[in-house]
Amino acid sequence: WYQRRVREAVVSTQSTGSSGINAEYGAEPKPLDLKLSNELEDTLRKFDIFEPENELNERINVLLQLDGLAKAWIKDVSLEKNLARSIVDTVGGKIFTFGSYRLGVHTRGADIDTLLVAPRHLDRADFFSSFYELL
Secondary structure (H helix, E strand, O other), rough: OOOHHHHHHHHHHHHHOOOOOOOOOOOOHHHHHHHHHHHHHHHHHHHOOOHHHHHHHHHHHHHHHHHHHHHHHHHHHHHHHOOOHHHHHOOOOOEEEEEEHHHHHOOOOEEEEEEEEEOOOOOOHHHHHHHHHHH
8 A cells, every 4th residue: 555655646746747756666566576565564554664644745745845945946046157047947957766765665754865956057065055045
């Protein structure tokens, strides 16, 4: 159930292209893999490892907010660096998730590992000053 819910969240947010949640990767599972996964999920559920759906939805909302914040920040810094408005309107950036969240195996209260990919005219100093202040 849990991994299916994470996959559904990935698919539903991919259509917007703005959530920072990447498509899943890897080969299709074999029947034995599915059986063992279900047994493992049943065992973990007994220990209350999985977060409730409302907490998973909150994670998705946080990623959407972070993605919007990052895109607005990229445009603002681009304008501060005197890039032409026509260029600023075309620059982008993207939030990528990785780690346990990306794999759909995070537990209740776990962090969300994220990576912001920004245009090359933004540098680490920009990120660790103005973007850090926004957060």
